[in-house]
Amino acid sequence: MLAGAALCSLLALVGVRAEEMTTEQFGEKLDRARELNVSAPWQESQELLDELAQHLPQATRDQKIDYWLLVSRNQALAGEIESGLATLRELLAGPMRAVQRARAYRRAANLTMIARKWEETFEYIIRGLELRDRLEGDEEIYAPFSLAAYLYALVGEHETAIEYGHASVDNARAHGTVRDRCVVHGRLAFVYKSAGQYETALEHYREAVSICLESGDDLFTGTIQSGFADLLRHAGEYDRAKAAFAQAFERLEAADYGPGLAEASLYKARLLEETGRLDRMRELLEDTLPRLQDQEVWDYVAEAREMLARAAAARGEFRNAVEHMEQSLDAHRRLLDQNRARQLAYLQVVFDTRTQQQELALLREQRRAAELKAASRSTDRRIRWLASGAAVLALIALLLVLTHVLRGRQHFRRLSRLDSLTRIDNHTRFFQAAAEMLKHAQTDEHALTLIIGDIDHFKRVNDRFGHMAGDRALRGVARALRSRCPDGARLGRVGGEEFAACLPDVGREAVDALLERWREALARIDYGGDDLPLTMSFGVARARPGESLASLRLRADEALYRAKDDGRDRIVFADAQ
Structure with a gap:
């Protein structure tokens, strides 16, 4: 689908050149492509990028990096996640400014998250956070903070997620664009929603929708409106939820964003079930389920199957209801595997990061000890002390890992204490x-x-x-x-x-x-x-x-x-x- 850019780049490399374009002209068209990438369906910006591909030899290094960052986003929007990741990995392997590297880490974290490559996701976020001191004027710091907030919410670390979410909102308010503020407010609203703090989440969703409407980005606006509509449904404000869903679908369809449409459809099905429109709910879910399964969003697949089972039982189709419940159980098993992989990836990255820090510290001390050994035998005692200290640090790191695992077990124990129908304490x-x-x-x-x-x-x-x-x-x-x-x-x-x-x-x-x-x-x-x-x-x-x-x-x-x-x-x- 996006072969045009690669073909034009190849032609330029072998000497087939189009009419010359100055660096300034290339920059103007690249800015226009960047604007279309936010305000119009991705195909429009890709047409302009295909035109620019044959002029890449005349572009500056920064322009080439920005060009491929835009291509990677369009590859993801077209459903070519692995192609987008390959583009980003190649970019990250070369030199670039800190702000561009932060953007590449942010996009790579997004794509690996969609691809359920959790260990890579956490690694990219941590690398993005490590760039904070190198970013001038705090630009782009909001992005790794915002993604970290989202990921920590997914693994159940809600206090950390809220802390990172507010840091991203403060930074985007001071240094970001309207679109930046739209994104971070939407993610902070999701964090509060996942933490069960619904009234606070509703306030942040309202603010996010208001900001997003100014941004002109249909993709993010539609996504956040669908989350807002679902929270209105949760609060029992059905008429307002219905109106918000209509606006969300209009924008997501304009952006041609499949994952967002699938999620919004699942949210709307909840509203249809609660208002007794079971036939319409069934039609919507039967159309949406294949997309949810392709995306491996197993929590949504399990919920959709349960809703279809209840609808089938209400019609007296009990065999059909049993089949849906069996498929729901299968989706729950897949979800548990997915959550376990995500939690283990998080723990592994935390453990590896701390271990690497300990190893570096140990190597520095060992080198210093070797230099001092020629002058005095007393350094032997220092080396033994350092080895003991490293063992203690390793033990602490292992204890931290065990603590996180125990928290995971406690999370599942909490679920067993909820009333299955109302999701409040039993x-x-x-x-x-x-x-x-x-x-x-x-x-x-x-x-x-x-x-x-x-x-x-x-x-x-x-x-x-x-x-x-x-x-x-x-x-x-x-x-x-x-x-x-x-x-x-x-x-x-x-x-x-x-x-x-x-x-x-x-x-x-x-x-x-x-x-x-x-x-x-x-x-x-x-x-x-x-x-x-x-x-x-x-x-x-x-x-x-x-x-x-x-x-x-x-x-x-x-x-x-x-x-x-x-x-x-x-x-x-x-x-x-």
Whole structure:
């Protein structure tokens, strides 16, 4: 597809020359190609690059490097990932300015990430970060910071990811273009989304979309709009999510960006399922699945198969539903292999980097020791000390690796403590966490409030609208409660239609305000039963000095029963007269 540039370059090398072009003219056309590369479908910039290929001998070294950087991006957009990587590896093998090398590392990290070559991805990012001191005026530092934030989020290192994400936003704000700010804000929003901090993620998505609309880059704007739309869907704002998806698809189709369209289609399918449009969801997923499988995005493949299985079960096609679930399990197995490879690549790069640093330090000390040995035998003791120090450093490095592996195991253990339908704490995990929170509250002498809520007339929802609608209602309630919980709060599904929240150091007025926000959000949940809006009854108890969790829970339960007995859709405080 992109053979034109290579052919024209070959002709130039063997002496077949077109009309001469000055360096200034080449630079003007290259700037135009760079502009089209962002603001138009990639084919338009490639036409101009094909024209410039035959004039490469007249270009400066910097112009040639910038030319091949643009070619590598178009190769990736055309789906020729390996060709793009080959172009970048050849560039990186030669001399170039630090800012160009930073761009090449950034693009190589992007392409190896798409190709699932995780060890190379981390290596390119680390090399990009090592260039910080050589970049004048902090230009281009935002790029490795932003990619590092994205990769650390993928391996579950959310605190590090957030730190790098904010560093990239600060740098792009001071030194970057509008497009740079668009990219880094979008990645920071993704980091917060992957960390489960949805309200903060929503704020950053809004800012990213606003900035991206100014940039004129349809690819990034469409990609970020689709992520924003999915988060609106998660918050239950279905009408706004639908409008945002329409804008995202329009821009991604204009950019002809296949991976972005596939991801946006999966996100939109979630919205269609939650709003009960199962036939349209099925059509969209059956069209999207082959692209997701080709891209080996196994988490999305597994989710798509599960949605198709639920749709098939709703139509009574149980054999078809079982087939989809079997394929979902296969995708989950592939996803586990992929995540394991990504985690191991991360650990290997961290370990290798530290080992190389230790080896270099050891070699320097050994050389110095050899120089001093001629003057004094006492240096033998120094060498033994250095060897012991190196062993200690190696042991520390191994312990760090083991720590990261244990964190991975803890991550999977956390997943087993979530309610499979609502993705919030299950009964066991919630009350374990509540016990810890109560212990800390009593030690620190601050308040702790337990809220237990029950969906009113939930049996009517299942009886009148079916269990699929009931499941949608439960997921909607979980989203509504979770998205409005204050920082530090704990939320769980502790029974069939019963939810509980534990709030540390929150006063009565704040509890009242939170409950009112919850009740307003419940009334807006669309689960497919318009004539039966959802309401909940709440029992609230504030921990007393020295009180056990069992006693606190009993008082909250009793308050909930009084709320039910008093007519439902109300709030009762355990200590109220």
